Amino acid sequence: MDFSYSITPIDGLFVVALSLLLGFEVIKNIPAVLHTPLMSGSNAISGIILIGGIIQLLNTTTESPWTMAAACLAVLLGTINMAGGFFVTHRMLSMFVVKRKPASGPRP
Amino acid sequence: MSMALVYLASAVGLVQGLKYMGDPARAKLGNTVAAASVVIALIAVAIAHSGPGTSGFVIALLLGLILLGTVIGKLWSDRVAMTSMPQLVSIFNALGGACAVVLGLNAVYSEGPVDSKFLGIVLILGGVFGGTAFTGSMVAYMKLDGRKLPRPVKAHKYIAQVLLLTMSVMTVAYLVLSTGTLPFPLLLLAISVAALLYGIFFTLPIGGADMPVLISLLNALTGVATLMAGLLFHDPVMLIGGILVGATGLLLTTQMCTAMNRSLGNVLAGSFRSSGAPTNEAEQDIRPITAVETASLLAFCKQVAVVPGYGMAVAQAQRECFVLQEQLRQNGVDLHFIIHPVAGRMPGHMNVLLAEANIPYASVIDMSAANGKMEYYDAVLVIGANDVVNPAAENDPASSIYGMPIIRAYKAKQVIVMKRGMAKGYSGVTNTLFDRANCKILFGDAKQSLETIINELKRI
Numbered sequence: 001m002d003f004s005y006s007i008t009p010i011d012g013l014f015v016v017a018l019s020l021l022l023g024f025e026v027i028k029n030i031p032a033v034l035h036t037p038l039m040s041g042s043n044a045i046s047g048i049i050l051i052g053g054i055i056q057l058l059n060t061t062t063e064s065p066w067t068m069a070a071a072c073l074a075v076l077l078g079t080i081n082m083a084g085g086f087f088v089t090h091r092m093l094s095m096f097v098v099k100r101k102p103a104s105g106p107r108p
Numbered sequence: 109m110s111m112a113l114v115y116l117a118s119a120v121g122l123v124q125g126l127k128y129m130g131d132p133a134r135a136k137l138g139n140t141v142a143a144a145s146v147v148i149a150l151i152a153v154a155i156a157h158s159g160p161g162t163s164g165f166v167i168a169l170l171l172g173l174i175l176l177g178t179v180i181g182k183l184w185s186d187r188v189a190m191t192s193m194p195q196l197v198s199i200f201n202a203l204g205g206a207c208a209v210v211l212g213l214n215a216v217y218s219e220g221p222v223d224s225k226f227l228g229i230v231l232i233l234g235g236v237f238g239g240t241a242f243t244g245s246m247v248a249y250m251k252l253d254g255r256k257l258p259r260p261v262k263a264h265k266y267i268a269q270v271l272l273l274t275m276s277v278m279t280v281a282y283l284v285l286s287t288g289t290l291p292f293p294l295l296l297l298a299i300s301v302a303a304l305l306y307g308i309f310f311t312l313p314i315g316g317a318d319m320p321v322l323i324s325l326l327n328a329l330t331g332v333a334t335l336m337a338g339l340l341f342h343d344p345v346m347l348i349g350g351i352l353v354g355a356t357g358l359l360l361t362t363q364m365c366t367a368m369n370r371s372l373g374n375v376l377a378g379s380f381r382s383s384g385a386p387t388n389e390a391e392q393d394i395r396p397i398t399a400v401e402t403a404s405l406l407a408f409c410k411q412v413a414v415v416p417g418y419g420m421a422v423a424q425a426q427r428e429c430f431v432l433q434e435q436l437r438q439n440g441v442d443l444h445f446i447i448h449p450v451a452g453r454m455p456g457h458m459n460v461l462l463a464e465a466n467i468p469y470a471s472v473i474d475m476s477a478a479n480g481k482m483e484y485y486d487a488v489l490v491i492g493a494n495d496v497v498n499p500a501a502e503n504d505p506a507s508s509i510y511g512m513p514i515i516r517a518y519k520a521k522q523v524i525v526m527k528r529g530m531a532k533g534y535s536g537v538t539n540t541l542f543d544r545a546n547c548k549i550l551f552g553d554a555k556q557s558l559e560t561i562i563n564e565l566k567r568i
Contacts, residue, residue: 005111005112005115005156005344006341006342006343007342007343007344007347008342009226009227009339011344012338012339012342012344012347015344015347015348015351016335016347016351019123019347019348019351019352019355020351020354020355022123022352023123023126023351023352023354023355023356024355024359026123026126026127026130026352027126027127027129027130027355027356027359028359029130030129030130031130031132031474032447032449032455032456032459032474033132033456033459033463033469033472034129034130034132034135034456034459035360035454035455035456035459036193036197036454036455036456036457036459036460037129037135037139037456037460038129038130038356038360038455038456039197039323039324039327039356039357039360039454039455039456040193040196040197040200041125041126041129041138041139041142042126042327042331042352042353042356042357043197043200043201043204043327043330043353044142044143044146044200045122045126045142045146045349045352045353046201046204046327046330046331046333046334046349046350046353047146047200047203047204047207048146048149048150048334048345048346048349048350049204049207049208049211049333049334049337049346049350050150050207051149051150051153051337051341051343051345051346052207052211052337052340052341052343052346053207053210053211054150054153054154054157054170055153055157055341055343056211056214056215056218057166057169057170058154058157058158058162058166058167058170059157060166060218061163061166062163062165064218066217066218067214067217067218068166070210070213070214070217070218071214072169072173073210074207074210074211074214075170075173075174075177076173076176076177077177077203077204077206077207077210078177078203078204078207079173079174079176079177079178079181080177080180080181080184080200080203081181081200081201081203081204081207082146082177082181083177083178083180083181083182084180084181084182084184084185084196084200085181085185085197085200086139086142086143086146087181087182087185087186088184088185088188088193088196088200089139090136090139090140091185091186092190092193092460092463093135093136093139094136095190095460095463095464096132096135096463096469106411106413106442106444106478106481106484106485
């Protein structure tokens with residue numbers, strides 16, 4: 001069983017185009033109350049760049065210490081970005097306890 | 109094949125998680141789903157790239173670093189005050205950008221020549237976006253945290269333009285010249301350094317009420333840098349994650365710009381249009397009011413609204429707002445909070461601050477919902493906000509904030525503006541609200557004034 005998977009540049013462009021449209025559709029109508037959590041949550045998602053660090057680290061040996069050091073740095077930076085982002089988003093969302101529908105304004 | 113299926117699950121999870129994050133009732137679930145999807149992808153990648161030949165040392169190193177990063181992230185996110193949320197998001201964003209720069213340079217310096225122009229461009233763009241996001245977010249962090257920075261001068265803008273031009277020229281040169289003419293590692297290093305400098309000079313002139321736009325934009329840049337890394341490593345989950353982040357950032361950027369009726373270019377230029385002749389600089393006719401008078405006025409109201417601005421956060425008066433709401437409820441008065449889309453220092457910042465102070469989500473109202481019914485409010489308290497309630501935005505074409513959607517506080521029966529002194533808002537425009545017959549000014553520290561009002565209400 002081959003457990004590796006990668007895509008060609010052309011596949012990549014397909015993914016870029018379609019997920020861009022998808023991304024806009026998914027988050028188009030987000031209420032203002034969720035803007036900050038959305039931003040910190042999406043910030044956490046961008047920490048997925050850490051995958052690149054993992055790939056580099058697992059493919060180097062101690063014979064090239066500089067490459068390894070740089071890969072380690074990338075892994076650490078990416079992990080803090082990702083973990084911190086998800087944790088803080090969770091903390092923020094725990095404060096929003098939705099009990100009733102939002103008020104629509106004063107009544108005459 | 110099985111790897112592809114794991115990746116598919118992860119990608120679907122990311123999109124679904126983001127979708128849930130847009131629904132107040134399921135946002136928490138959404139965050140968990142997105143986090144789980146990312147973790148699944150990380151595990152899959154780690155398994156795919158390790159084999160019998162992988163040394164135990166490297167695996168231990170990887171696990172140790174991930175553990176360390178998670179602990180640092182957790183500690184950091186637990187300790188931050190909600191008022192400092194924009195700072196934290198900026199720092200995390202900076203780390204993501206730095207990661208992109210390191211990855212790109214490391215790939216080139218360790219793996220030797222880049223054979224295709226496509227990959228070359230991917231690397232260059234990754235360096236440009238990652239580098240700008242890194243230093244830009246660091247400068248944004250320092251601004252938000254009130255650190256000392258050089259005063260913005262015209263020269264910063266010129267330096268930024270020269271750097272942008274340099275990066276463009278180098279990129280075009282790489283595209284036009286045949287492969288091998290330019291030493292690619294050196295070129296990438298030069299472009300990355302230029303991008304790091306560009307981030308600094310591009311961010312320096314932007315500040316104050318424009319921060320929400322800047323932070324959203326920097327977030328989008330990191331997303332694009334992640335996208336580029338996805339192309340570089342042929343990794344579809346990174347690609348999708350990067351695009352979703354880019355789309356989110358871009359969408360929030362445009363929404364924030366719309367909320368200020370300014371173009372992105374205008375915000376990035378770093379200053380309000382200086383509209384030449386100062387409009388009505390004449391002495392304003394101001395009617396002051398004391399906190400005690402305010403309390404008795406509020407006690408006879410039925411429906412009251414608070415318009416909070418960043419000044420409320422600076423005065424740390426969120427808690428008092430909550431107590432005021434509780435107290436007024438006992439006096440039979442309904443208190444709502446009306447929030448302008450760009451209030452605070454990042455999108456939605458004010459909502460988070462009110463939520464932290466236990467103010468129920470149900471009493472927080474969007475500007476658009478409140479504006480149509482403003483005349484039903486017996487009184488509106490403006491706490492630490494200025495430009496967002498300035499009627500000049502609606503009726504003075506000469507004003508530099510003309511056209512910006514505002515909260516029409518002036519339409520309420522009575523407006524009380526809490527102010528420290530007669531300083532102008534971020535835009536430096538005279539607030540014509542103060543001249544209105546139904547507007548009174550309560551001078552002093554917002555927190556202390558609120559405390560006095562609350563104590564007085566208890567006695568009524």
